[in-house]
Amino acid sequence: MAITKINKLIIMQGHSTSGKSSFAKQFAKDTDVIISTDDYFRVNGVYKFNEHLLEEYHQKTFEDCEKVMQENSGSWQKENNEFSIWLDNTNTEPEHVRPYLELAKKYGFQVVYVRMTSSTFDERFAKESSYWTFNATKEVMEQQKKNLEVYKYD
Numbered sequence: 252m253a254i255t256k257i258n259k260l261i262i263m264q265g266h267s268t269s270g271k272s273s274f275a276k277q278f279a280k281d282t283d284v285i286i287s288t289d290d291y292f293r294v295n296g297v298y299k300f301n302e303h304l305l306e307e308y309h310q311k312t313f314e315d316c317e318k319v320m321q322e323n324s325g326s327w328q329k330e331n332n333e334f335s336i337w338l339d340n341t342n343t344e345p346e347h348v349r350p351y352l353e354l355a356k357k358y359g360f361q362v363v364y365v366r367m368t369s370s371t372f373d374e375r376f377a378k379e380s381s382y383w384t385f386n387a388t389k390e391v392m393e394q395q396k397k398n399l400e401v402y403k404y405d
Contacts (some may be wrong), residue, residue: 259335260360263273264342265367266395275337284319289310320358343398
């Protein structure tokens with residue numbers, strides 16, 4: 252009997268500072284890939300958010316995701332080892348997620364949602380940690396939370 256392996260696209264959801272990146276880093280396997288728009292804002296290891304680059308960097312994230320899916324679709328690796336892509340963005344609105352759902356369907360990836368509902372924000376941690384990335388305002392985080400409250404899954 253052949254063992255069926257399923258590749259997964261794990262869509263992280265949650266407001267900024269909700270712990271998405273920490274969760275993905277803790278639970279992703281060594282063979283998994285974590286893709287995050289935040290990574291594009293790192294310059295020499297320092298996070299420098301620039302709102303004007305957000306759309307461009309979201310597009311790069313999408314292109315990276317498709318490239319990884321292509322490379323791991325229909326290969327020997329796909330048939331013999333489970334493989335997951337962790338999409339580590341806020342993903343609070345359906346129009347942000349929909350293109351990734353289409354990619355998953357195209358390349359045969361099962362979609363799994365992981366929603367973070369509590370905040371890991373701690374100002375002391377934020378100031379001391381190299382992992383702290385997004386200095387979102389309280390208003391931005393509240394809007395992200397509201398978007399998730401009404402989020403409808405396709």
